[in-house]
Amino acid sequence: MKVAIMGYGTIGSGVAEILEVNRDVVAKRCGEPLELKYVLDLRDFEGDPIADKIVHDYKTIVEDPEVAIVVETMGGVEPAYTFVKAMLEAGKHVTTSNKALVADKGAELIEIARNHKVNFLFEASVGGGIPIIRPLTSCLTGDVIEEITGIVNGTTNYMMSKMTKEGLEFDDVLKDAQAKGYAEKDPTADIEGHDACRKIAILTSLVCGRQVDYEDIPTEGISHITATDIKYANKMGRAIKLLATSKKVGDSYVARVAPFLLSPEHPLYNVHDVFNAIFVHGNMLGDGMFYGSGAGKLPTASAVVGDMVAIAKHIDKNIYLEWEKEKLVLADPNEQVNRFFVRSAASEAEIENIFGQVEFVESGLDDEIGFVTEAMKESDYATKAAALGEVRQMIRLV
Amino acid sequence: MKVAIMGYGTIGSGVAEILEVNRDVVAKRCGEPLELKYVLDLRDFEGDPIADKIVHDYKTIVEDPEVAIVVETMGGVEPAYTFVKAMLEAGKHVTTSNKALVADKGAELIEIARNHKVNFLFEASVGGGIPIIRPLTSCLTGDVIEEITGIVNGTTNYMMSKMTKEGLEFDDVLKDAQAKGYAEKDPTADIEGHDACRKIAILTSLVCGRQVDYEDIPTEGISHITATDIKYANKMGRAIKLLATSKKVGDSYVARVAPFLLSPEHPLYNVHDVFNAIFVHGNMLGDGMFYGSGAGKLPTASAVVGDMVAIAKHIDKNIYLEWEKEKLVLADPNEQVNRFFVRSAASEAEIENIFGQVEFVESGLDDEIGFVTEAMKESDYATKAAALGEVRQMIRLV
Structure with missing residues (x-):
């Protein structure tokens, strides 16, 4: 069975490596060997073992009827979308690690694949090497999924772990993460939560079967978390982590990406460093969690190759995936009820006057007070915080 | 699509409940509703909503061409084996929660299913509601799995958690577990590790693709763990848990079920009470872990219904599962290298004379000494322990 890789960056070269190193087990599980025929890239990679497979025009792959499976590891929506669409329409199966593409065009590409009796799979797009897409779509199908909450960005989890362990400020930890290759030169997509947002949009789409637009989350x-916040967290016996969360509300879901203060009892409390984990609550299953290497060359490529094996076992069949184009209107996030940790320069009397009963957190600082509110609606919190005025920081509890 | 349940006990009635409660989502995911037509049981269940579906002869189901999917939740090898075999040979798909059946007859039933172009699935047989079988067989297929180590028995994990938390003796905790319904009246299969042994045999068979006989593990x-052991564990900052483990050695695996002393860094250290978790190490994935409700009516039934949906989506296709009848000769467990915690009435001098350098653990007891050996082969430990003579307890470290 001939395969092609589009994009020979970190993940793409990882896929080529696994096809080589694990050649025998992969062949056994597929029923026949997977032979890499083309690698699409703008560059030439002279001296690389795959140099003779490099092509620069995606149409070479589209037009080769021998190629049955195409891997897309280019990243970004375009030109990945154009290329993937062409491959599916040419009757080739596609697997991708590209969360931007899947979040944006997932429903459409699934439909195109279905119409052409091929598969469009994307296990690697969320949670790196952690099996989460297929467990949701082919294991937990007897359940109504009532919650998915994940640590789905390794960069930020590494940074928050390091800030917690070493008491460092955000900027210093970011520099360290960049030096170690955990954060990109432009870290915006990770540290501002955009990456996590696309991932929770994908997971929510899969459990509700409809399009969830990440722009709505x-x-x-x-980037606004400081060493002072970590000190408060330590005082509270909690840990700050960036969570991407989605909860069922009536016939819809309410989703959010934000840093949260986790209690030690929370299943995600012990997920440290670059590890990812996704907590799931089903109405029959109860609690479940999937943990592992959420990023990195080989773990992510492992998920891509797992998709290739699944495709080889379904070469003549579209695996039905429920993700329709019809948009799901998410529930109003301002109606969500949370408890809020707040740092303020206001007095205890002012705080209690506006928020009623709160738990004060000893800060050791002269010029501010930390407190935790009772559970209240987001909209009520916003009103009270505006009335208080002097809010330096707000982090939700979970 | 008509379905039947064989065995209306805890799990079987849970399956019927989910088919009712989650009827709409299950129908949507299957493409059509699943209609329960028969429930096979020796009893009549008068007054139960399924009373009119009860049959006493499995041949009624075998001979009804309308029935496409059969659930086996009877437990035990016979008559489950005879019934399941007949169903598969009649062209019906089967899903089971029965680990005894799968450990004993898995390879054969998979082959029969393949020959009759139907599916024999058993997600519920290991880890209850936790997706682990399908992640191993359809996600981590790009990896060589180098280790699987699980807490796969909720009863014993509950008991060890309770002994740890409350300092109680084994017999008292067993009575409590029986009173709560977590342990059976005859708890042998759980507390002596037989249940965990069958489960690790199943998981090892699936990752190596060959028959692993549980008798070889x-x-x-x-049942020999005492409150005194727990005190030592606390002193060492470790937790005692029953692990079922399988590690790749050359072309084979070495497997073992035993209580281990886990360090806080071990991914399974935080798995408490009746929860189960399975740690997996792949040569490309690195570390992964699957956590959740490992037993109980609805979580286990959730896995069965997930299998039913997978079957409905593959009603015309056998999903290839690699588990051949040819037996895998497991690697010699006596060659395995471990560190051993030992309690002994011997003197420090005698201990050091035989074991060389050890770490003594402060016991607070007058009549014995606790110590941890260096890493050594099981066979070497056995020789030294025999020479020492006075061994009251041995628990491996991990």
């Missing part, structure tokens, strides 16, 4: 990153 | 339970 309120998203905060971690 | 050295198995110790937890």
